[in-house]
Amino acid sequence: MxxxxxxxxxxxASTQRIVIDDKVAAKTYIRCDDCGFIGVSPRCFPSKNEEKARYLLHSNNEESRGYREYLERFIDQALSPYLEPGSSVLDFGSGPTEQPLLRYLMEARGNSCSIYDPFFAPGRAWRGR
Ligand SMILES: [Zn+2]
Structure with missing residues (x-):
């Protein structure tokens, strides 16, 4: 065992394994009995190469209408209510572009936005902010 x-x-250490087979792939999740957190088992994480290949399929620039609508809802509901005017935010996992759409939208609203992505923007200039 x-x-x-x-x-x-x-x-x-009080956790349970949950296996969900959705006919595409079986995935194991770990549910915590103490805090309620549910997350994919690290055994099911993609490799770094698989992860990067998946991110390269993303289209996260200003021409991506559906993604733009999604991000605008996210900003309106999850960021703007909690930000002081002119606040600085970090786009963690900014994706495979030099001008991520979240940065563009935040700057258009008067905020500054640093980016970080372990594959595509690994710089750490945001650390001092
Ligand atoms: Zn927990």
Whole structure:
């Protein structure tokens, strides 16, 4: 019998494995009995090459109408209510472009936006901000 994985959020050892087979692929999730966090088992994470290849399929520039609508809703509902005017934000996982759409939209609203992406924008200039 394998050891129970620890919760990635609270480090509790009181977790349960849940396997969901959606006919495309079976994935194992870990549910924490203490904090309620549910996350994909690290065993099911894609490799770094698979992850980068998937991100390269993204189209996250200003011509991407559906993505733009999604981001505008996200900004309006999840960011703007909590930001002071002129705040600086970090787009963590900014994707395969030098001008990510989130940065463009945030700057258009008077905010500054730093970007970071382990594959495409690995610089750390945002750390001092
Ligand atoms: Zn937990």
């Amino acid at each position: 394998s050891e129970r994985p620890r919760c990635r959020l609270c480090k509790s």
